[in-house]
Amino acid sequence: MNDLDNIGVVIKVDKDGAVVMTDEVVFKRIRKREDLQKGQKILINENDVIDNDVTLESKKTIKYYYPLLAGIASVILVVFVFYRVFVVNNTTYSYVSIDINPSIELEVSRAESIKDVRAFNEDGKRLLENMELEGMNINKAIKLIIDKSRGMGYFKNNEINSILIAAVPGKDSNIEKTEEEKKFNDFLDRIKKDIKITYSSFIDAKVIMVSQGIREKAEKNNLSMGRYYIYSQEKMEGKQGSAQLQLPPTDTESPITTGAHITTNLPMTASQPATCTISSLPLSTPQKLQAKPTYSIPANDKSNAGNDLEKGKDAGVLPTPQQIEAILGSGLKGAYYNNSDLTQLAMCRIDPEINFRWVEDSPDGLIGNDTFSVRWTGLVVPRFSERYTFSTYADDGVRLWVNNVLIIDNWKSQRSATSQGSLDLAAGRQYDIKLEYFEDVKACQVKLFWSSKSQKAEIIPSSQLYHKTVVYQGEDAKFSRCIKESSNSGFSGNGYVNFINEKGSYVDWIVDIKKDGIYTLNFHYTNGTDIDRPLEIIVNEIPVCNRLSFIGTGSWTLWKHQYVPLNLKAGINVIRTIAITKDGGPNIDYMELIAAQN
Incomplete structure (x- = not known):
């Protein structure tokens, strides 16, 4: 017999012993123990039982026990209700991540209310400021998140904006049962339906269920489940940028470099700058220009002959800078100053909007x-x-x-x-x-x-904003252990330079600087892998940036920008970009030289 079958409630204690009532409403008399009290729930030891079927003498006796039995029943009912409401309903039913540009995660109880909130990036932290989501219904919380994101400018007007919601059952959920799995799918469907009803005019929400494995790996890399899901799907397919919904790169540091990039109509921001600081960049001595035409660079030539400034009969002779004055789309030039009256220039960059x-x-x-x-x-x-x-x-x-x-x-x-x-x-x-x-x-x-x-x-929009600038085409630069290509679309000019997979390969950019000052190098590049392909920057033989990251762009035909601010002096400057890992560098279409001076 199971011990649980011998549980009873003490309803009477006298000098001869005690009377207990079992769950089957059988009254038993047991030997008296010092610890027995009315209303106490105990395990009945058969050795202590004096009488297995106590007969209550009269209706009066039965009436005597009614209040006590009713009280015991009430206590049991209260405990049961409390357990259902405050224990069962408060267990973790699901984790739900939301990626707009803010990247956050909600811990949801079985009652579908918010237990805890977590931000994965700085945008997420700013979004959650002064928001009290704990205890709120999940659908109401998501609406507040969307509404505040819209107010902060993360959605564009008159366009359909994409967001990704990923969910996983909590460890307390028994999702393996068919009925529970159906309930969880209904839970996700309600989220998607609620968003569609309220925001169909400008939001397309993708709601997915992910595995516990995805959540564990996302946790390890400090990423949202949605972002890690995109990454894992692309990695499994052997390509980047293939997922139907592409997300902006997170600003949270992580060993995972996702190839997914923004198509979600979020407010555009400039590429992230290098980790080098202006104060560490010396004003390099420019080199004297010797008139010499640019070498002719045959396509797919991996040899050093004629391509390396350090070799051949023209060693030490700088070619004429092949700069092109251009008007480029996709943004305005922004000059940033470290005071309020536009006099202490700190950096410049291109801002799309x-x-x-x-x-x-x-x-x-x-x-x-x-x-x-x-x-x-x-x-x-x-x-x-x-x-x-x-x-x-x-x-x-x-x-x-x-x-x-x-x-x-x-x-x-x-x-x-x-x-x-x-x-x-x-x-x-x-x-x-x-x-x-x-x-x-x-x-x-x-x-x-x-x-x-x-x-x-x-x-x-960036499509209606342009800026005047100077560009240097990659295919016109000097390079070593690189090749000129034009097979991947999306470049400007006649092609681009491919660093190939080799540490130490480099490109020399010969630039003509008119005036001493702070300039920004803005590289138009592509990296169709899921790994960073960083470059070291050397100006006139002086290292100025040990590592400038060029993360994956999603595919070899998707081009992005990466920039680094530098101090340059008037005259001819040689800017060398060197691959510092065995994977080589990215493909570079052109280098834009941004000057703050108008």
């Missing part, structure tokens, strides 16, 4: 959190011939010129405020645009919108 909400953080590791300023310059191309209204939303001051006309002048310390200005523009024409911004203290953000009779109000 002016859509920034830094909160109380810095735009870049080279910039302070407060009292900084930015000047964006370039060209804007309207879609329609009509009067356009330009709007800024900024904390603190802004000034905007379009076609050299000052149309917004709100240069003062203030909380977030909207400013507007209008003028007539012609479709397809390039107009000069300049936006100046300064941050005083604490919160900081700046956004640039436009609208017209035919143009709905929106952040001015």
Whole structure:
């Protein structure tokens, strides 16, 4: 007999012993023990039983026990309800990760309420600030997350934005049972349906169930389940960027370098800068130019002959810089200053859109959190011939010129405020645009919108923003143990340079600098693998950056940007980019030389 069958509740204690009632409502008399009390639940030892079937003498006796039995039943019922409500319902039913650009995870109870919240990146941490999600229903919590993400500018208007929601049953869930598996699938379906009903006009949500193995590996690499799922699927298929939904790279450091990149219509940000700092970069001595035409580089030539500056009859003779003055699309040039009056230049880069909400953080590791300023310059191309209204939303001051006309002048310390200005523009024409911004203290953000009779109000997209610059084509550079190729689409010019898989292969970029100052090298590259292919940067034989990362881009036809700021002196400078691992370097289309000076 199972011991659980011999459990009873003490209903009477007297000088001769005690009466207990079993779960089958059988009354037994047992020997008296010192520890017995009314209402106590005990294990009945058969050796202690005096009478296995106590007969209650009268209705009076039965009535005497009714209140006690009712009380015992009530206690049992309360304990049962408490266990169901506060124990069973509060066990972990699922972990749900949400990837927009903020990457977060929700721990969900069986009652479908939030037990705990976790952020995987800085965007996630900022999103969760002042949000009290614990105890909230999962669907309501997801709506709040989407609404706040939209308010922070992580979704584009008038476009369908993709988000990925990945879920795994908690270890307390018995998902192996068919009925439980169906319930879990229904749980996921409700999440997807609720999002579709509320946000179908601008969100396409992909909701997936992943394995415990995916969650464990994601935990190990400090990634969300969704991001690790994308990575694992692509790795299994032997290619990168193949997943149907592609996500932005996380800013959380991890040994996993995912090949998945943004197609989710999130606010665009510039590529991450190198870990080198401006203060460590010496002003390298430029070299004297000796007039010499660029060598002719045959396609697929892996030899050193004629390609290595250190060898051959022309050793020591620098070729003429093959720079091209160009107008490039996809953004404005941003010059960032470490004070509020645009005088202490720290760095420059290309920003695809002016859509920034830094909160109380810095735009870049080279910039302070407060009292900084930015000047964006370039060209804007309207879609329609009509009067356009330009709007800024900024904390603190802004000034905007379009076609050299000052149309917004709100240069003062203030909380977030909207400013507007209008003028007539012609479709397809390039107009000069300049936006100046300064941050005083604490919160900081700046956004640039436009609208017209035919143009709905929106952040001015990168497709309509251009900048004047100087580029150096990879195929025109000097290189060693590299090859010139044109087999993968997406490049500019006549081709690109392939570092091949060899440590020590390098490309020399011969650049002509007009004025001493801070410049930014912006490399247009592709890396179709899932590993980093870093380069060392040497200027005029002086190392200036030990490791500039070139992470996977998703495929060999998907091109991205990586930049590094440098101090350069006027004259001819030789910039050598050297592969520092056995996997070699990326394929480089061109190197853009960004100067802050206009």
